[in-house]
Amino acid sequence: MSPSPRPLAAIFDMDGTLVDNMRFHVQAWVALSRGLGLDAPAERFEREFAGMRNEELLPALLGRPVATEELAHLAERKERHYRELYAPHLAPLRGARELLSRLRGAGFGLAVASAAPRANRAFVLDGLGLRPHFAHVIGAEDVSRGKPAPDLFLAAARALGVEPSACVVFEDAVNGILAARAAGMLAVGVSTLTPDAVLREAGAHWVIGDFATLPRAFEQLLFADTV
Structure with a gap:
């Protein structure tokens, strides 16, 4: 199931993904x-x-x-x-800080792509000190359509300077999984609110409950040189 080659960039939704909110x-x-x-x-x-x-x-x-x-x-x-x-209750999802640090250390380009308003993004990203992990934060004001349209994720890929096919998306919502697949990206469902089966049905390649433990095949895809 693991596609190749190894992704070059990771794009994170915010609400329900970086935080369980x-x-x-x-x-x-x-x-x-x-x-x-x-x-x-x-x-x-x-x-x-x-x-x-x-x-x-x-x-x-x-x-x-x-x-x-x-x-x-x-x-x-x-x-x-x-x-x-x-x-x-403001807190990062379990394992989020560690995974972000690990991805940066492995050379991934990182971006947030969220339809959340600017004030909400600041509330979470600055409130938790997560913003420095990301090279770009793409918001609703940067696109004309929200999810399930792929616009947010495609804008993030452009900002990072990588092809959509070289991106992996972390996303908690069905609309977000649909958007990632429409963008031609790998989709990882985060089941903070939506059940695993529903995320898989929407097209998620993998589903995780948090960032502390990744499926073995997915971890090998991301960190083949270090696992």
């Missing part, structure tokens, strides 16, 4: 929905909306076009609530 996003979205008089179940945010830009998600949630000012207001209301919920 998706349940707090879902809580904030459900609270916003109820405040707007909408009955939107948590599962819809977990499966359908995960990885989408707020500019795409809110019109889909409301079922109508949303003016720029209203969109900005609703998005900030939700994101502020999410940060308040998650702040006491």
Whole structure:
């Protein structure tokens, strides 16, 4: 199953991947929905909306076009609530720091590709001191389409100066796995919220629960000279 040759770059989604925070996003979205008089179940945010830009998600949630000012207001209301919920729990996913250091030491180019707003990226990446690991951070403002479109991952590959086929993506959501596969990249599912079987069905080449233990074949692919 292990493709070759060895990847040259690793691209990480942020929410649900570098940090186990998706349940707090879902809580904030459900609270916003109820405040707007909408009955939107948590599962819809977990499966359908995960990885989408707020500019795409809110019109889909409301079922109508949303003016720029209203969109900005609703998005900030939700994101502020999410940060308040998650702040006491802010922590990297198990093994994340060690894997990032190991990848850098092995010469990988590293990037984040996340539809999360700029303030949320700063909250996590700077709050945990993870930003120095990454040569580039690609956000929603850098593309016109969120996941499952491949735009975020393709933009990250361009920034790193590598072909998409030389990239491996770490991603927790179905939309993200679909985006990675559409970009022509290896896809590693991180099952912080979505079950292993669902990630595999979406096209994940491997599935991991965290970064502390990698499948042997995948570890050999990444670190053939050191394993």
